[in-house]
Amino acid sequence: MKRTFAERIALMNSMYGLPAHSTPTIPENVQDRLKKFKATLADEVNEIDDIVKLADDGASKEDVAVAIADLLGDVIVYCRSEALKYGIPLEQVLDLIMDSNESKLGADGKPIYDSNGKFLKGPNYWRPEPKIRELLDSASANT
Incomplete structure (x- = not known):
């Protein structure tokens, strides 16, 4: 049986x-780890210049x-690996973020734009952070 992306x-x-944690875990050296992750992502983002060339x-x-495709795949692999290092259930977080994005639509279910074409938040928009906090708190409590 083929393993899932998360299993791989x-x-x-x-x-x-x-590191690989099954529950939310913030290490003592979180600042250093985040700086290294940023540098890794920056290296990948800089590859965009190579693609443009x-x-x-x-x-x-x-x-x-x-x-x-290779660039985007690498970024996703790095992000999923990083989430595992922190014990963040990334797929569930992404579901919450997508639900929040969908809540930005207008009451008629259509996007709302300002005069410059910027996408605006509809009347039913909700921020994902409180639900992400609930998710992480629940994941921590289940240990």
Whole structure:
């Protein structure tokens, strides 16, 4: 049976000796860890310049698509691995964020835009942070 993405990330973290927690955990060296994570993400984001150059140099659309897919995949792997280091149930957090994003729609279920085309929050919008706090508190309490 094929393992889920989350299971494969857990195996990767184990294989490379990276932390993996099943409940929310903030280490003593959180600042250092966050700085290192930021540097890793910055390296990945800087690869966008390489992809832009690839496109500017006339690379095929397929080659550009492969480079973009690799970039996005790497960012997602790094983020999922990082969430596991903190014991954050990322898939559940993403569900809450998507639910919040969907709450931004207008009462008619359609996006609301200002005169500049910026997407505005509808009357039923709710911030995800309180529900994320509840999720993490619940995950911590279940240990």
